Each structure stands twice: as C-alpha cells, then as structure tokens.
Amino acid sequence: MDEKLSEYCNVRKLIDSVAQIPLEKSWRMILEGALFEGRIGNQAVARKIFRNLLNECKTYGPVFFEASKYEEREGNVEAALSICEEGLDYNVKYSPLWF
Numbered sequence: 001m002d003e004k005l006s007e008y009c010n011v012r013k014l015i016d017s018v019a020q021i022p023l024e025k026s027w028r029m030i031l032e033g034a035l036f037e038g039r040i041g042n043q044a045v046a047r048k049i050f051r052n053l054l055n056e057c058k059t060y061g062p063v064f065f066e067a068s069k070y071e072e073r074e075g076n077v078e079a080a081l082s083i084c085e086e087g088l089d090y091n092v093k094y095s096p097l098w099f
Contacts, residue, residue, distance in 0.1 A: 008040060011036055015029060015030065015033035015036070018030065027057050027063065031062070034066075034067075034070070043074065050066075054067060054086070054087075060091075061094030061097060062096075064084065064086065064087025064097055065094070065096045067083050068080040068084045084098075
C-alpha cells in the first residue's frame with residue numbers, strides 16, 4: 001500500500017528491518033526490495049541488491065529467475081541470459097531458468 005501512495009521511505013524501512021533476520025529466512029523480502037527499487041526506477045540499487053542476493057543465495061533458483069526477468073524488462077537481454085546461465089550452473093533442475 002505504501003508503494004502505491006509513494007511512501008517509499010516506509011517501504012525501505014520495512015525492507016531494512018529484515019536485515020537482522022538470517023538470509024535463508026529473509027531472501028524473499030530482500031528480493032521484493034530489489035523488485036521495488038526497479039519498479040520505481042532506481043536501477044543501480046536494484047541491480048546491487050540482485051547481485052548481492054545472487055552471490056549469497058546461489059542455490060535459490062527463484063533469485064536468478066527474478067533477476068533475469070528484471071534485466072529482460074529493462075531491455076538488457078544479454079545480462080538476462082548471462083544471469084540464467086549463471087543460475088543454471090548452481091540450479092540445473094530449476095526449469096524456469098531454461099528459457
């Protein structure tokens with residue numbers, strides 16, 4: 001709701017609050033934070049969050065999938081393909097990466 005009301009500080013505070021939670025329990029919320037930053041046009045921050053997740057959550061296929069879809073939406077197909085290939089190195093059986 002805060003995002004629709006352009007209360008971006010509130011959204012960021014909520015996402016920052018999960019920093020104390022172990023990554024294996026909070027990665028989905030952090031992923032949503034990256035997608036949020038991308039939706040509001042903050043590409044550099046979105047990519048930084050995605051890269052951190054990709055480095056820390058190598059066995060989580062959905063992280064690679066969402067990062068590649070983000071790059072595809074931004075028109076960076078080569079980066080999307082590269083992320084999929086990187087994800088397949090760690091998640092061979094995660095079928096959404098086989099696009």
